[in-house]
Amino acid sequence: MTLERSTPIKTNSLTAALSILVSMLICTLSISPVYADETSLNVAIDAYLVGFRACNEANNLRSSDLAQAKANFNYYTQQLNKAIAIDETILITSSREMETNIKYCKRVESNIQRAEATPILEQGIDFCKLSKAALTDSNLTLAASEIGQYQELKEQALIIAPDLMEVFVLASKIRTCTRVEEKLQKAVNAATLAEEEMKKAIIAYQDFKAQCETARQFTSKPNFGIYQLLKANKLLTQAHKRKKSARQNAKAFELAEKNPSSENAIALVSLIKESQQCESDVSSAIRRVTKAKRSNQKQLSNASKSLASALKECKSAQKEFKSPLTAAEINTLKGLYNATSDVKESITSNKLIMDLSQQHKTWPQSKSLKQNLKSTTSCLSIFDATLKAIKPIPNTPVIIDSNATPDPDPDTDTDTDTDTLTKAENLDNTTTNPAQTNTSLKTPPTPTEEISEKLTEAEVTNNTEDSDDEFDEFDTNDPSQKHKSWLDVIN
Numbered sequence: 001m002t003l004e005r006s007t008p009i010k011t012n013s014l015t016a017a018l019s020i021l022v023s024m025l026i027c028t029l030s031i032s033p034v035y036a037d038e039t040s041l042n043v044a045i046d047a048y049l050v051g052f053r054a055c056n057e058a059n060n061l062r063s064s065d066l067a068q069a070k071a072n073f074n075y076y077t078q079q080l081n082k083a084i085a086i087d088e089t090i091l092i093t094s095s096r097e098m099e100t101n102i103k104y105c106k107r108v109e110s111n112i113q114r115a116e117a118t119p120i121l122e123q124g125i126d127f128c129k130l131s132k133a134a135l136t137d138s139n140l141t142l143a144a145s146e147i148g149q150y151q152e153l154k155e156q157a158l159i160i161a162p163d164l165m166e167v168f169v170l171a172s173k174i175r176t177c178t179r180v181e182e183k184l185q186k187a188v189n190a191a192t193l194a195e196e197e198m199k200k201a202i203i204a205y206q207d208f209k210a211q212c213e214t215a216r217q218f219t220s221k222p223n224f225g226i227y228q229l230l231k232a233n234k235l236l237t238q239a240h241k242r243k244k245s246a247r248q249n250a251k252a253f254e255l256a257e258k259n260p261s262s263e264n265a266i267a268l269v270s271l272i273k274e275s276q277q278c279e280s281d282v283s284s285a286i287r288r289v290t291k292a293k294r295s296n297q298k299q300l301s302n303a304s305k306s307l308a309s310a311l312k313e314c315k316s317a318q319k320e321f322k323s324p325l326t327a328a329e330i331n332t333l334k335g336l337y338n339a340t341s342d343v344k345e346s347i348t349s350n351k352l353i354m355d356l357s358q359q360h361k362t363w364p365q366s367k368s369l370k371q372n373l374k375s376t377t378s379c380l381s382i383f384d385a386t387l388k389a390i391k392p393i394p395n396t397p398v399i400i401d402s403n404a405t406p407d408p409d410p411d412t413d414t415d416t417d418t419d420t421l422t423k424a425e426n427l428d429n430t431t432t433n434p435a436q437t438n439t440s441l442k443t444p445p446t447p448t449e450e451i452s453e454k455l456t457e458a459e460v461t462n463n464t465e466d467s468d469d470e471f472d473e474f475d476t477n478d479p480s481q482k483h484k485s486w487l488d489v490i491n
Helices: 002-030 034-061 066-086 095-136 140-160 168-219 226-246 250-258 263-322 327-348 351-359 364-389 413-431 434-441 447-464 469-474 486-490
Strands: none
Touching: 034 066, 034 095, 066 095, 095 140, 095 168, 140 168, 168 226, 168 250, 168 263, 226 263, 250 263, 263 327, 263 351, 263 364, 327 351, 327 364, 351 364
16 A cells, blocks of 8 residues: 555656756756857858858759759758758758748759759650550550650659659649550550450360361362261361350450451461361362262152152052053053153163162162152052953944945835844854853853954854845945945944
8 A cells, every 4th residue: 555655756756856857957058158059050051151042043044054053052952061060950040031041942952853854754744645645546565665664754753853743734744644554554454354365266266277177188088978978067067166166255356356466366367267268178078069969869859759750640540440441541551651661761770860879778869769669660560460461342333424325215214224233133143152152151251252252253254144135235246335344333
């Protein structure tokens, strides 16, 4: 408890002691010889004023002779330092307008520094303007070079005159150049990213070109043809995928277009041209073979269509056999058979068509041709067998011209015709063989068999019974009538 109470007492005693010492020091200074201080200060001021006159001259010369102005101010500085060495209170005294004089010379010093630094800064600002123009033209390399010159000169000027920014006009120009620097930096950053994209595009186009070269080598082989077409298309498709990937780097192409002289731009443009030529060569080779393939397929298709048309006619003709046919109709069908057979023969004898069909069995056209050829062959086989087996039906009787026979009596005309037909029927009955008499018990003869039998009977009748009175109508002794036979009647 005693220690805690004694601490404030000791602190107060120390403070009081310090106060006494300060008072004594002040008193000591107060009783020092005043005349000695004033003498040294005056000597210092006198030395300073010699330099001050040089300061005034420097201020007057700074616009006309900067070098001499700097020399004069250097002399002022020497005199100031000499005065300070005599009595340093010269810097704080107001005696003999020293405070005003020192401030004035500081302004003179600043003006001389600005006069020296301003031309350097103005030269730098010219480089800044050139950089801005290059940036407008997207010439980043030149813009960066020019702005670098500006920055170097600006630093020199600021070293000479640190307060240069206090000059409004110069400060405004520096701020303008600062904005140019910022824009250039953004452009450089964007260009850097674009360069990276361009490098990616170059790598992608190199990949595309390599893939395309593989396809070009394949399509350039002497044996490149239809059989290699599928693989060639696959190779070209793979190359196109690489191309699509390369074309996605839009920024790279924009930069290459704006800055065509850059190394990466030149490399990229060269790769693009080479790749395009390769792609054109491969595409031309594929188109040539594809055109030949389509031509071959068209030939096979046309042949198949011809067979299909012939097959249709063949099948349609077979339906005609369901009803009896005359000899003329049968001849017409034979002509149709021959035409269909000719179509088939023209195709099967075409070595090119048949070779194509065999070489490319998997083509739909080849399969169609093979099927139609098979069906047509089968149809013609049935057609031929049917034609060989079929017999024509009898022809219709010929009507005898009434002008070739005497006009019968009207009253007896009908009777005469009836008698003639009756006699013919009787003749048929009397000349038929006993075996033929039993035909009514058998299956009725076909039309062909009937006409054959009638022709045979007529021949027998004409050979054995020419003197029968029933045929006086056909007597050759009558000069007014031509000779007629029974065949003329039925025919």
